[in-house]
Amino acid sequence: MIDFEKIDDIDNVAIKTLVNAPLMSGRELRNTLNYLRRLAIKKNGKKNVEKTLDYWANRAYEISLKS
Structure with missing residues (x-):
């Protein structure tokens, strides 16, 4: 069974990391x-x-453009 909250957390961590890259x-x-x-x-x-x-x-690119 897929834990969707865990997937969202992984996405959030990765995207935040890339925004700071x-x-x-x-x-x-x-x-x-x-x-x-x-x-x-x-x-x-x-x-x-x-x-x-x-x-x-x-x-991450989309988020950085909005900032």
């Missing part, structure tokens, strides 16, 4: 991308990692 150093950014890949695998499996990362990046 421009303030990170190169090393922090590499570590963050590895962390986000692990979250994407946890959420949707290995086959959908790129799709999940693209979704999160798009949402």
Whole structure:
């Protein structure tokens, strides 16, 4: 059974992390991308990692434009 609250929490953590990405150093950014890949695998499996990362990046971009 899928826990939808958990999925929303994963999305929120990933999107908030990406919104703050421009303030990170190169090393922090590499570590963050590895962390986000692990979250994407946890959420949707290995086959959908790129799709999940693209979704999160798009949402973070939309949020940053609204700010």
